[in-house]
Amino acid sequence: MDITRRQFVKATAVALASAAAAGTLSSLVGCASGSAQGGAQAEGQKFTAVCRFCGCGCGVICEVRDNKLISVTGDPDNESNRGLNCVKGYYLGKILYGDDRLTVPLIRDDASTKGTAEGLREATWDEALELVSAKLKETWKADKSRLAFWLSGQQPITEGYACAKFIKAGLLSNNVDPNARLCMASAVVSFMNVFQTDEPAGSYADLDEADVFVTWGANMAEAHPMLYSRLTARKLSGEGVRHYDLGTITTRTSASADKTLIFKPNTDLAIANCIANHLVQNKLYDEAFVNDHLQFKQGAENIGNATMDDYEQTEAGKTAENVSAITFEEYAERLSPYTFEYVSELSGVPAEDLRELAEVFADPDAKVMSLWTMGVNQHNRGTWMNHNIYNIHLLSGKIARPGCGPFSLTGQPTACGTAREVGTFCHRLPADLLVANEQHRRFTEAVWDLPEGHLDAIKAPGMHTVKMFREMSKGNIDFLWSAHNNWAQSMPNLTRFLGMGDENRGIFDTFIVVNEVYPTLSTQYADVVLPVALWVEREGQFGNAERRTAVFEKAVDPPGEAKWDLWAFMEVARRVLDGEKIGDKDAFDHLFGFIYDKDAADFKGDDRETNRALWEEYRVFSNPSLNEQAQAINESAKLKMEAKQLAPYDEYLTHHGLTWPVREVDGTWMSTKWRFADGAQADGFDEVGVATYGTPGLAGGVSFYKSTDMRPSVVFRPYEPPAEEPDEEYPFYFVTGRLLEHWHTGTLTRRVPELDRALPEALLNVSPEDCEKLGVLDGDMVRVRSRFGQFDIKVSTAGRTEPPAGVVFAPFFAEEALVNLAVQDTYCPLSKEPDYKKTCVSIEKI
Amino acid sequence: MVISSLVVETTPERTDEVARELSGRAGVEVHETNGCKLVVTIEADTVDDSHRIASDFIGVAGVTGVNLVYANFEDDPSLYPDVAR
Numbered sequence: 001m002d003i004t005r006r007q008f009v010k011a012t013a014v015a016l017a018s019a020a021a022a023g024t025l026s027s028l029v030g031c032a033s034g035s036a037q038g039g040a041q042a043e044g045q046k047f048t049a050v051c052r053f054c055g056c057g058c059g060v061i062c063e064v065r066d067n068k069l070i071s072v073t074g075d076p077d078n079e080s081n082r083g084l085n086c087v088k089g090y091y092l093g094k095i096l097y098g099d100d101r102l103t104v105p106l107i108r109d110d111a112s113t114k115g116t117a118e119g120l121r122e123a124t125w126d127e128a129l130e131l132v133s134a135k136l137k138e139t140w141k142a143d144k145s146r147l148a149f150w151l152s153g154q155q156p157i158t159e160g161y162a163c164a165k166f167i168k169a170g171l172l173s174n175n176v177d178p179n180a181r182l183c184m185a186s187a188v189v190s191f192m193n194v195f196q197t198d199e200p201a202g203s204y205a206d207l208d209e210a211d212v213f214v215t216w217g218a219n220m221a222e223a224h225p226m227l228y229s230r231l232t233a234r235k236l237s238g239e240g241v242r243h244y245d246l247g248t249i250t251t252r253t254s255a256s257a258d259k260t261l262i263f264k265p266n267t268d269l270a271i272a273n274c275i276a277n278h279l280v281q282n283k284l285y286d287e288a289f290v291n292d293h294l295q296f297k298q299g300a301e302n303i304g305n306a307t308m309d310d311y312e313q314t315e316a317g318k319t320a321e322n323v324s325a326i327t328f329e330e331y332a333e334r335l336s337p338y339t340f341e342y343v344s345e346l347s348g349v350p351a352e353d354l355r356e357l358a359e360v361f362a363d364p365d366a367k368v369m370s371l372w373t374m375g376v377n378q379h380n381r382g383t384w385m386n387h388n389i390y391n392i393h394l395l396s397g398k399i400a401r402p403g404c405g406p407f408s409l410t411g412q413p414t415a416c417g418t419a420r421e422v423g424t425f426c427h428r429l430p431a432d433l434l435v436a437n438e439q440h441r442r443f444t445e446a447v448w449d450l451p452e453g454h455l456d457a458i459k460a461p462g463m464h465t466v467k468m469f470r471e472m473s474k475g476n477i478d479f480l481w482s483a484h485n486n487w488a489q490s491m492p493n494l495t496r497f498l499g500m501g502d503e504n505r506g507i508f509d510t511f512i513v514v515n516e517v518y519p520t521l522s523t524q525y526a527d528v529v530l531p532v533a534l535w536v537e538r539e540g541q542f543g544n545a546e547r548r549t550a551v552f553e554k555a556v557d558p559p560g561e562a563k564w565d566l567w568a569f570m571e572v573a574r575r576v577l578d579g580e581k582i583g584d585k586d587a588f589d590h591l592f593g594f595i596y597d598k599d600a601a602d603f604k605g606d607d608r609e610t611n612r613a614l615w616e617e618y619r620v621f622s623n624p625s626l627n628e629q630a631q632a633i634n635e636s637a638k639l640k641m642e643a644k645q646l647a648p649y650d651e652y653l654t655h656h657g658l659t660w661p662v663r664e665v666d667g668t669w670m671s672t673k674w675r676f677a678d679g680a681q682a683d684g685f686d687e688v689g690v691a692t693y694g695t696p697g698l699a700g701g702v703s704f705y706k707s708t709d710m711r712p713s714v715v716f717r718p719y720e721p722p723a724e725e726p727d728e729e730y731p732f733y734f735v736t737g738r739l740l741e742h743w744h745t746g747t748l749t750r751r752v753p754e755l756d757r758a759l760p761e762a763l764l765n766v767s768p769e770d771c772e773k774l775g776v777l778d779g780d781m782v783r784v785r786s787r788f789g790q791f792d793i794k795v796s797t798a799g800r801t802e803p804p805a806g807v808v809f810a811p812f813f814a815e816e817a818l819v820n821l822a823v824q825d826t827y828c829p830l831s832k833e834p835d836y837k838k839t840c841v842s843i844e845k846i
Numbered sequence: 847m848v849i850s851s852l853v854v855e856t857t858p859e860r861t862d863e864v865a866r867e868l869s870g871r872a873g874v875e876v877h878e879t880n881g882c883k884l885v886v887t888i889e890a891d892t893v894d895d896s897h898r899i900a901s902d903f904i905g906v907a908g909v910t911g912v913n914l915v916y917a918n919f920e921d922d923p924s925l926y927p928d929v930a931r
Contacts, residue, residue, distance in 0.1 A: 006847065009849045013887050013918065014877050014887060016915050017877070020913070021884075022880055068926055071916065073915065073917075083915060084915065085914045090896055090914060093917075097927055101927075232911060233911065238858075256910075556931065
């Protein structure tokens with residue numbers, strides 16, 4: 001960089017930060033897609049994008065010169081982050097440029113080399129695609145119950161949409177599930193149970209207006225740093241804003257909270273009921289809101305634990321989802337045992353702290369925002385705990401208005417946009433539709449132009465994630481294809497799933513295809529590795545936790561022979577569907593002929609045109625008036641599909657992201673920040689939705705028009721204990737999770753030497769009291785054993801978390817301390833999401 | 847040289863103190879103060895070094911938030927391996 005260039009870059013840096021501090025960054029950064037900007041000195045082309053890492057969905061502007069990414073700037077026009085990024089932003093460019101990027105297809109000829117770094121040889125794309133296609137077709141034709149696809153909350157929206165269409169409409173299979181099953185499924189099932197729609201009513205804007213924050217099992221300071229920055233900024237506003245942090249361990253988030261309530265595992269269920277009991281017994285709930293909006297239910301109880309493979313065939317398993325209506329009085333009666341005294345004894349939280357928290361919800365003027373992530377979702381009663389948080393917000397009417405609301409945070413950039421909204425779950429179709437619902441299948445057939453009844457072949461849901469891997473371990477899966485995830489590190493009970501014992505060695509017989517950008521533990525078990533484009537090496541879209549959809553543009557080419565994932569899926573689809581018909585038409589052309597020329601083995605248009613075409617088809621699901629037959633079904637079956645309306649593709653580029661439902665008002669497409677809340681659309685309220693489907697003038701100015709009878713359900717869910725509790729043999733609870741520097745399994749962040757140096761190895765955080773009891777010191781190596789497996793790790797008493805006596809914590813980012821070898825695969829019976837937070841273990845010095 | 851800029855947020859009573867502390871660090875300049883926010887640049891050889899310097903800010907008493915606004919890494923010698931694109 002010459003002096004002139006350096007001066008220019010530095011002046012740019014100062015000007016941008018100065019404008020960001022003043023809140024005027026937008027005027028300075030303004031980015032027209034792909035445009036060079038700022039005169040000759042700037043040189044680079046600018047592209048809008050979204051951060052690749054966590055679930056916050058922060059916007060960034062990528063600057064490119066000579067096909068190289070040279071700078072990133074926070075995108076001020078993306079309302080999720082308004083121009084600010086966390087320090088992980090330094091590495092957005094660097095993740096593209098690791099020395100060990102996968103650049104050619106790889107094939108394993110000898111399955112006995114699985115589980116090692118050896119055995120993969122380079123191949124041509126043609127050889128790899130022919131092999132994958134032949135194996136998939138062979139399994140599909142022989143017994144399609146033995147094939148499986150494992151997708152991701154990191155897979156861009158249009159890619160997930162095309163995959164779902166191929167698997168569900170082309171292969172007529174439901175054996176597809178995303179890794180979002182491991183993080184968001186409890187939130188999803190609860191949203192559907194309570195509201196009959198999978199979405200939060202509020203948005204990130206609530207962070208700027210709340211009076212009280214309550215974090216439940218969420219280390220936001222590390223897992224959602226930019227949102228936590230907004231939370232702390234609000235706290236520093238000088239208006240008496242408070243923050244209560246609830247969890248089973250003390251974290252960096254606790255450090256800045258006004259009060260931390262450490263509870264015994266699973267007693268969060270009781271704490272929420274205790275707050276509800278206080279509101280109800282003392283008539284401190286919002287009576288008008290309850291009368292206008294709510295219905296009450298209770299569900300199956302004593303539902304046992306999904307630890308054994310046959311759980312779903314047991315009586316408890318078969319009835320776990322049952323609910324029945326009860327009266328408000330009956331609900332009050334069910335709550336009555338949850339007194340402050342009883343719950344204090346159960347949870348270990350002082351009664352006066354419980355009372356103080358309950359009073360927060362009792363204050364009619366306080367704007368309260370609850371935030372939660374994996375501590376609530378990865379829970380053997382994860383769906384129940386989501387319910388219990390909604391219960392207290394619904395009783396107090398603290399929902400769907402600015403600064404007020406229960407907000408489920410997500411961990412991946414597009415867990416909402418792709419896994420949930422597109423529906424890459426084993427029981428879903430796009431846009432919240434369910435395979436088991438006949439009208440939903442008819443509607444989907446209309447959008448996809450399929451013969452009526454075509455999708456009846458998939459009316460039974462397929463295998464959820466844990467079942468998929470359990471079946472693979474037993475030798476019942478012949479073909480598995482994964483993309484955008486690292487299951488060999490992130491799945492629980494890896495001792496079983498990686499075939500490390502004498503039994504359950506099915507992984508060695510399953511033909512496994514892995515789409516990847518770097519070598520991972522999963523590629524060590526792959527029969528074929530397909531090298532794919534990463535992040536802005538192709539165009540895509542992410543959908544974040546606040547219903548915001550944003551496009552990231554293609555900015556640079558992928559390295560070597562790496563290709564867009566979607567191209568690989570299309571190339572396999574055209575081979576597998578060769579000779580197949582849908583009606584009297586060629587199956588592949590009927591499904592994908594609008595984007596793909598199979599004779600040319602390529603897309604018909606460029607990245608933009610392909611994405612736009614896929615989006616415009618996907619958009620019909622939420623704009624049924626674009627399809628006459630779909631519109632007729634939408635009206636006759638009262639599906640209310642417009643309730644989640646999406647905008648034309650180019651609007652997302654123009655606005656740098658939009659929050660659905662997106663409504664066209666006087667020719668302008670406008671976001672909705674507060675769902676079901678009446679008010680001006682231009683101010684972010686759900687004016688069009690309430691006017692179309694709801695009832696104006698009800699308590700709180702809201703109308704829950706997607707809920708059955710327009711009344712969300714308060715479902716009584718009792719305290720039930722963890723799946724296993726400490727005993728003499730396994731006296732500690734083991735908790736796993738994420739820390740700031742490394743994201744998930746470290747596939748991307750551990751390529752980055754500095755991040756690796758900041759947190760070079762995973763450490764087991766143990767309380768000083770337990771260290772003394774165990775006779776271990778800082779830095780000692782210990783073996784951690786559970787009923788499921790074991791791993792070795794170094795002890796730390798000065799780690800990033802401070803667990804109480806009886807609880808230990810280690811993150812899961814490190815391959816060398818593979819904690820999931822010992823983590824239980826017991827899952828919530830309703831959501832099928834595993835409980836990563838409460839495996840009972842023993843610890844011994846080695 | 848990697849050049850980056852950040853907005854560092856501070857508690858109201860310690861803004862000046864934080865500015866003095868950060869200004870004393872190698873490669874760090876504090877350009878202006880806007881309320882409780884500092885406009886800061888970091889000049890360092892690599893992205894890795896820049897990240898380390900920025901990450902250390904959070905340990906400074908009075909710092910409540912470290913926000914990256916811009917990072918130019920076109921001169922980072924550790925980037926851009928020789929793979930055709």
